[in-house]
Amino acid sequence: MSSAVPPPGQRPRCNLWLESRYRKLRRGLPQTIFYCPVCKGDRRRRVDCPECKGFGKLTKESVQELIGRRLLPAMAAKEGKFHGAGREDIDVLMLGRGRPFIYEVVGARNPDVDLEALRREIEQRAEGQIELQPFVRVDRKRVVYWKETHFDKVYRADVALGGPVDPQRLAAAAAFDGAILQRTPQRVAHRRADLDRPRSLRVLELQPAGEGLLQLRVMCQHGTYVKEWISGDETRTTPSLASLLGVPSKCQTLDVEEILTDDVPGPRLKPAAATTPDAEP
Numbered sequence: 001m002s003s004a005v006p007p008p009g010q011r012p013r014c015n016l017w018l019e020s021r022y023r024k025l026r027r028g029l030p031q032t033i034f035y036c037p038v039c040k041g042d043r044r045r046r047v048d049c050p051e052c053k054g055f056g057k058l059t060k061e062s063v064q065e066l067i068g069r070r071l072l073p074a075m076a077a078k079e080g081k082f083h084g085a086g087r088e089d090i091d092v093l094m095l096g097r098g099r100p101f102i103y104e105v106v107g108a109r110n111p112d113v114d115l116e117a118l119r120r121e122i123e124q125r126a127e128g129q130i131e132l133q134p135f136v137r138v139d140r141k142r143v144v145y146w147k148e149t150h151f152d153k154v155y156r157a158d159v160a161l162g163g164p165v166d167p168q169r170l171a172a173a174a175a176f177d178g179a180i181l182q183r184t185p186q187r188v189a190h191r192r193a194d195l196d197r198p199r200s201l202r203v204l205e206l207q208p209a210g211e212g213l214l215q216l217r218v219m220c221q222h223g224t225y226v227k228e229w230i231s232g233d234e235t236r237t238t239p240s241l242a243s244l245l246g247v248p249s250k251c252q253t254l255d256v257e258e259i260l261t262d263d264v265p266g267p268r269l270k271p272a273a274a275t276t277p278d279a280e281p
Helices: 063-074 115-126 141-148 167-174 226-231 241-245
Strands: 014-024 079-084 093-108 130-132 136-138 153-161 177-183 196-208 213-220 249-259
Touching: 014 063, 014 141, 063 079, 063 093, 063 115, 063 130, 079 141, 093 141, 115 130, 153 226, 167 196, 167 241, 177 226, 213 226, 213 249, 226 241, 226 249, 241 249
Parallel strands: 093 249
Antiparallel strands: 014 093, 014 130, 014 136, 079 093, 153 213, 153 249, 177 196, 196 213
């Protein structure tokens, strides 16, 4: 009998799960496909859609698509599913060691590819938009782990001020380490339950960065809305950085500096209360 391996088109399909971490290095790039909210990307409805002008999406690319465009053809797969350990806003960079994710390959006929060569190709074709850690084959229970396990995070932000800050109030804000209470922010109220959520937050650095600007670094509990903590979101977050400083404050740029997974050394926060099942902003 011949032991030759059948060509990809004749092999049975299988599913597999690839774990990695991504660093997102360009603003305006969503984690997953950003379908048009009006037509939802439907082929028929998007033709005359006034929102996306027939494109079906609001962005050309996403982290999911940059990976899938190379991964799925290489594995002769039917489709792929992206499972991230949370997500950052579209205008937020993901730095540090990167955000963990599982890419689920559905119906692969050619699973035995060189994953390292494929990773390098994905990075090269992404042209500096993302970087990936080496892929590791895992089983599907890792999806549940990353979805259900919550981690503290470190963010950095550029903050624009609405007026001069008293030095004593600036020093007090720079020493803040405690609990805050966040009501569901206005920008996500249409898709989140209207709840008050206690969260822990520690200011790691707060210093002037030019006229009317501050540079901020904070460590916070999973599910903290950092932009709203900075502004106060019309008093929906208390205390906020704006209330601590006594002047209007607005987040100009925000980056996830690190996700404090179990393999990252360093201190952690004591949770203010049990976290909700909501995904992070």
